[in-house]
Amino acid sequence: MTAGATLTIDLGALAANYRLIRQQVSPAQVAGVVKADGYGLGAALVARTLIDEGCRHFCVALLGEAAALVPHVRGEADVFVLNGLLPGDEAECATLGAIPVLNSLDQIELWSAQARARGRKLPAMLQFDTGMSRMGLSPEEIDRLLATPDVLDPIDVRFLISHLACADDPTAAANAEQAERFRAITAHFPGVPRALDNSGGSFLDRGHFDLVRAGIALYGGAPRAGANPMHAVVALEARIAQLRTIPAGTGVGYGLTFRAERETRIATIQVGYADGWPRCLGNRGAAYIGGVRAPIAGRVSMDSITLDVTDVPAEHLFPGAPVELVGPHQSIDDVANDAGTISYEILTQLSRRYDRIVVPVTEGAHNRSLAQ
Ligand SMILES: *Cc1c(COP(=O)(O)O)cnc(C)c1O
Secondary structure (H helix, E strand, O other), rough: OOOEEEEEEEEHHHHHHHHHHHHHOOOOOEEOOOOOHOOOOOHHHHHHHHHHHOOEEEEEEHHHHHHHHHHOOOOOOOEEEOOOOOOOOOHHHHOOOOEEEOHHHHHHHHHHHHHHHOOOEEEEEEEEEEOOOOOOOOOOHHHHHHHHHHHHOOEEEEEOOOOOOOOOOOOHHHHHHHHHHHHHOOOOOOOOOEEEEHHHHHHHOOOOOEEEEEEEOOOHHHHHHHOOOOOOOOEEEEEEEEEEEEOOEEOOHHHHHOOOOOEEEEEEEOOOHHOOOHHHHHHOEEEOOOEEEEOOOOOOOOOOOOEEOOOOOHHHHOOOEEEEEEEEOHHHHHHHHOOOOOOHHHHOOOOOEEEEEEOOOOOOOOOOOOOO
């Protein structure tokens, strides 16, 4: 092993999470959101796993991400570009066979022109802004579209979509307000399939239209506050590089921001902020060794972290000993909470420097169903 830590990606857990979400939103279908290279895990790897589970729709954010993914799924699944296209990218998208989300009247016009130039209808998702003010047709644009619906004639509208601002909080009034607006707007397009929910929305206690776009829950992140029903997909294990014992009063790390209050054992591991371990976890976060919590002592360096292992039994402390950064004692949500961020950021920052172990799907594993 030559890397500082090993990232294990459990494809069986990913597949099981896909099945859990499908059960949760049935009869709606589940699209796999694989933007940001599959939330850091590898978009093609994730997509191939989900295709085996029956997934036929994938969402990325950018046209470049679609270009990387399409060759891996061509003929088996559609790839949607959530952020839509910048003017001038239409020909490339159409040639690739990726399907853009149209987020404005201008984008509709440019995609229609592309379709006319090719002499055939081109597929698209059409997004309405129902209250997040990020992407999609504004209320004024929606009115103009409804007054001139034939601008959509050259377009094969596959799905009408919108996106929830507060889906991770089931108590937020915005969830019902956005769903109501979405229902009212989409009523003008009878028969066109609809997709509103992300992971959080998929766990709201109501119907889920025709398709959900699931990201974080596939990867084991909690889709909402409270108990997490998903299987853990990633584990991250470092190794102790060096151990030392320092007397009370000794400082540790850059800025000497940690001062030993007692004789203290320090273990140094080879993961740092360059590996996506948040620098703000200095003197805040922890790792687990032999199941015992070892707090981070001092600042997170670029390539290393110092842990206070004074309370860890000596049998677990030796150069090369395993150190759990993400695993049974510390989830990606735990790390995110300590860092004041969300699991999405922890996952998408995971380093390319880690050794990666991919555990294939095995029959019968992870067969747990959602509690009824
Ligand atoms: C990222 C994204 C999703 C997936 O969100 P999760 O919370 O990860 O499930 C769905 N829809 C859109 C438009 C997105 O940008």
